[in-house]
Amino acid sequence: MNMAALSEAQSFQPAVHPDDKSEAMLRLLTCGSVDDGKSTLIGRLLWDAAGVTDDQRAAILHASHARAVNGERIDFSLLLDGLVAEREQGITIDIAWRYFETERRRFVIIDSPGHEQYTRNMATGASHADIAILLVDARHGVKRQTRRHAAICNLVGIKKVILAVNKMDQIDWSEERYRAIESDFRGIAGNFSFSDIVSIPVAALTGANVVARSVEMPWYDGPTLLEYLESVEARTEPLDAPFRMPVQLVLRASNDFRGYAGTVTSGTIRVGDRVVDARSGLGATLVRIATMDGDLESASSGDAVTLVLDTDLDISRGAVLTETQRRPTNADVLEARLVWLSEKPFDPEAGYLLRSATDLTPVTSMSVSALIDFETLASAQAHDCGMNDIADCRILLGRSTALDLFAELPLTGNFVLVNAIDGATVAGGVITWVQTGAAAVGDNVLVLDRARLSGLCADLGDSPDDRAEYERRAQEVAILLRSAGVPVLIDTDR
């Protein structure tokens, strides 16, 4: 490929200079209660902003006619509800990802389900978004599920929220009603740490204030939804964030190559800088940043690289490489706020694993201290939590691992809880407090290892299947012991 051809290839859209669009795509979540019109709003946005191809248009027109839920109108939700069950029931079950570009910007829209039973899918979507559109039906105002979704957006770290008051056509475009809902929401938002809240009155079905400016609401002089989305600044990292790179794996190759592969989660590192393994405290000098495209002088947040050090730190997956000054805590006790995702409620006797950046750490004990009340948004003391709850909890780990506070460094301050037996992701959480040395393994903790389970596992060898079976039996034994009040740790010997 010659250079002339390349420059031509890049000038495909003449209306906007390529540099204007070079920034990363805006990741946009739509959420809100069921039937407030999320899929319709996004369908309308795609339809009017040309994110729909001709064959898709034809298929939607055809299917709309067959379903006729909106009379003669186009059923925009069919653009997003891609599962057979969703189309049959006319509901959204799981998040849908839709990619489109306008002349100004690239977007991915993450459309999330409104039903309470699918809140965990909404939480998945929210955790990937830069900004959230929270939809409210103008006839009903803010509902319990709206508050829950706002609380989850806040928990996962979204800072910018658009309150879209939808179905304005159903309330005769009433400014008074709109202002009341807006004021209600701004009151609620005081509970959260959103940095930006913008409110827009829309009618997804007619398209008012989505892409085209509404003629029915002359009293509204703010931006249309698309105007705002095209101009809002995406999430940015502070310039002087401390360096972190969780190690994903150790790469070895001929010529004695040994490098630590990972994605930089914050800050910048340069060849010649000192780096430290956060757990052991051992340091080394960075001699090389290796990539297939050639060595780099520096690597910054978001870069997937391989670091070569001057001395072997004897670390593996799960370690966090950090700068020498502002280090993470080598923690074995933490407090966190989490959203419970599993249908099985929290069980203090079950075996859980804490999955942080690249580490997987056994949980020795865990307790819930409070739940958020979705009517008042206040915390209330509690000891149990179940699906879709937001809870504050305290977790003791079987060994220490490098952790940050989520508010400071989100990608080394978040985690998911994993059910040790079936592997399910049962909760997603953000770390609010960490400490070292509080939960050191004492003499009273029973360690289950191969030797101790040699009788029970006498039939098991060293094959992958046998190791999995060993682990399953060990977890079952641990559950029995914990229910008898014995603190247990499992040595998985993997």
Add this chain to the structure above:
Amino acid sequence: MTALTSHLKLLEAESIHIFREAAAQFRAPVLLYSIGKDSTVLLHLARKAFWPAKPPFPLLHVDTTWKFQDMIAFRDRTVSEMGLDLIVHTNHDGLAKNINPFDHPPSVYTDIMKTQALRQALDAGGFDAAFGGARRDEEASRAKERVFSFRASGHSWDPRLQRPEMWQLLNGRLGKDETVRVFPLSNWTEADVWRYITLEELDVVPLYFAKERLTVERDGQILMADDERMRLLPGEEPRLRKIRFRTLGCYPLTAAIESDAIRLDEVVTETLEARVSERAGRLIDHDQAGAMEMKKREGYF
């Protein structure tokens, strides 16, 4: 080589992160290599993720025996140039029963020669994870897919029970009899793939470029008569048309578009200006409503 845009650089880094997470967490991964543009990008990213080491997994091609000849030639050349391990699997039961795209409806043919063949190959190799080049922008049910997509025993996909996947954290812990499909290109669009191929100067199968090829027109679609097995309907006379393909598969089931795009930049421009989605050229996806979802439920990747 021209520098990647910041957008493509981010997508590339995200894909590399996914490859490394999967390689670290699964016992026996395999890369489903289907030779097209998406597989080309997928393989390139796999090499970047583990460089200077080689990708720590083999490639798997499910060969229906009806692929375009140019695809097979490209496959063999790529694998030998890069020094990679390739497993080629064909469903020999299906072959023995002469299951083919002319005598059987696309749904039957695809199920036996692609879906069942894939399941056979994954089971035979004992693979617990399979990388695929699927993108969420391809099709409505794909738009619902996780990056780590868990499959119950028998490789079935239950879209109502997908595992939550929060932030950058990819939980690869498998339950009993579970396997996983891994999709590093989840967030790429068709346009991103072409832009990346251009900027990284990657080789793709020549079928993506316009050339005079022997074709017939059938039900409004242009099909290429790639070899002597092409069955003609009464009155059909193959003739030369200047065509290219937007997506590649089995030649009797893959529609071409008439085009003059002979250079990569022309292909990119044509793709970005296209008014129909790329899957419009895949005859197997139009068989019935929700066709892709049904295939995925049964174990199609």
